Amino acid sequence: MAARILSFLPIPTASSRSSAPVKSMSSLSPPLSHHAVRLRSFLIAIPISVAPSLLFPRPSLRSAASVVSILPTAKPERASAEKLPRWSLRAIKAFGMAELEARKLKYPKTGTEALLMGILVEGTSETAKFLRANGITVFKLREETVKLLGKSDMYFFSPEHPPLTEPAQRALDWAVDEKLKSGGDGEITTAHLLLGIWSEKESAGHKILASLGFDDEKASELAKSADKDIVMKYR
Template sequence: MAAQGLSVFPIIPSNQYRTKSFEKVLVSFSLSNSLVGTKLSIEPASFGLVASKRRSFTVATVSFSLPTTKKTQEVAADKKPRWSARAIKSFAMGELEARKLKFPTTGTEALLMGILVEGTSLASKFLRENGITLFKVREEIVNLLGRSDLYFFSPEHPPLTEQAQSALDWAIEEKLKSGESGEITSSHLLLGIWSQKGSAGQKILAGFGFDDEKAKELAKTVSLWTRI
C-alpha cells in the first residue's frame, strides 16, 4: 500500500500508445519517523516494461531500530543485535494502544499490550497459554491507572517512560550477554518488562500469575529456539 499522497507505481500507457520498449521508471521513497527511530526506505529500482510482459521487481532495503539510550548506542554497530520484525511491530502496536487509551506516554503496560496485539510471537503465545490475554490486560490497566480525560489527545508517538526505555535497554543488554546469534525478539522485550519491578507492566503480569519461574521458562525456550 502506498503512503498517503505518494504513488510508487509507474503509470502504464494503454495499448494504443505502447511501443516495443518503454523507458525505465525509477521509483524511490523514504518513510521515516525520528521519534520512534524507525526508518523504512526503498532504494531506487527500475520497472522494465517490455513487450514480453516480463514481471518487474522492486529492490527494497528495510532497516529498523527502536529508541535506545546513550549506553546502548555506544555498542559497536557490528556487535549490536537487531530487533526482530515481530518485536518492532509489538513496539508500534504498544504505541497505538497507548494512544487508544489516551495516555501521554508509552509505558511498560503499553508494550505488554503491543506484544499481545501483534499476536504471532513466541512471547504472545506464551502469555495466552498462561491465561494472559489482551482484553484482560487492557481491563487491568484501566483498573490500575484509571482512564484519561476524554478530551485529551495523545501525541502521535507517545514518548517512552523511563521504565519502558529501561525494558528496551535490558533486552539489548541481555541479548549481548547471552553471546547468542540472532535477533532481539518479543520474548526479550517481555522479559525486559518483567525486569522493571514496580512498573505497571510488571505488576499486571504478576497479578495474572507470571513470576520469576515463568520468566526462566520463557528464557529457556528462547535460548532453545536460537540453537535450532
C-alpha cells in the same frame, strides 16, 4: 518515458479555441495553462490500471524494515555500534502496536503496560503464544491497565509516537543487555522484551503481569526459549 509521451501529445492552440462556438457554460471557464494542458493529456493517455502505480509507487517493505532495526535506547553510544544485535521483526512490530495501544487509551507516553499489549496485539510470536497459553490476553491486559492507571481525559489526544516512560525505556535496554550477555548469534526477541518488562519491579507492566498469574517461575520458563522468535520475511 513520461517526458517523451508529453512531447508528442497535441496541444490545443489559442486560435482553435477561439474559433469554436460556445455550446455550454463549461466552455466559458478560463483556458488552461500550457503545463496544465500537457498534464491533463498525459493523465488521459495513461491506462487506469497503470496510472496509480506509476504516479504513486508503493515503498518497499524490505527497505522500510531495515530502517527500524534499532528501537529507542537511553544509551546513545549504541546507535553507532555495528555489532549490536538487531531486534526481530516481530519485536519491532510489537513496539509499533504498543505505541498504537497507548494512543487508543489516550495515554501521553508508551509504558511497560503498552509494551505488553503490543506483544499480544502482534500475536504471532512465541512469547504471545506463551502468554495466551497461561491465560493472559490483550483484553485482560487492557482491563487491568485501566484499573491500575485509570482512564485518560476524553479530550486529550496522544502524540503520533508517544515517548517511552523511563521504566519502558529501561526494559528495552535490559533486553539488549541480556542478549549481549548471553552471546551467540540471533536477534533480540519479544521474549527478551517481556523479560525486560518483568525486571522492572515497580512498573505498571510488572504489576499487571503479576495480577494475572505471571511469576518468576514462568519468567524462567520463557527465558529458556528467548531466542526462539521466528523471523518474519517480507516478499
